[in-house]
Amino acid sequence: MKNSESLKEFKKLNSEQIxxxxxQLRKDLFDLRFKQATRQLNETHKFKIxxxxxxQLLTLSKNQSASQTTPD
Structure with a gap:
């Protein structure tokens, strides 16, 4: 994924940053949908990215919360 954050960079974030x-990404997705509805979007591949x-972030968040609640 060019010009975007990778999974390695996401793993460095804490739960608040995630x-x-x-x-932020959900707002970006909303903006893309709005642009698509008004026929202003040329880069439809951004939806997938x-x-x-x-x-990926939701998975990391879930894994972090599961590891914190698991008793050692």
């Missing part, structure tokens, strides 16, 4: 990044990033 939540903020998810919120952003949705994939959101899924």
């Amino acid at each position: 939540t903020e990044k998810i919120d 952003i949705k994939k990033q959101v899924a």
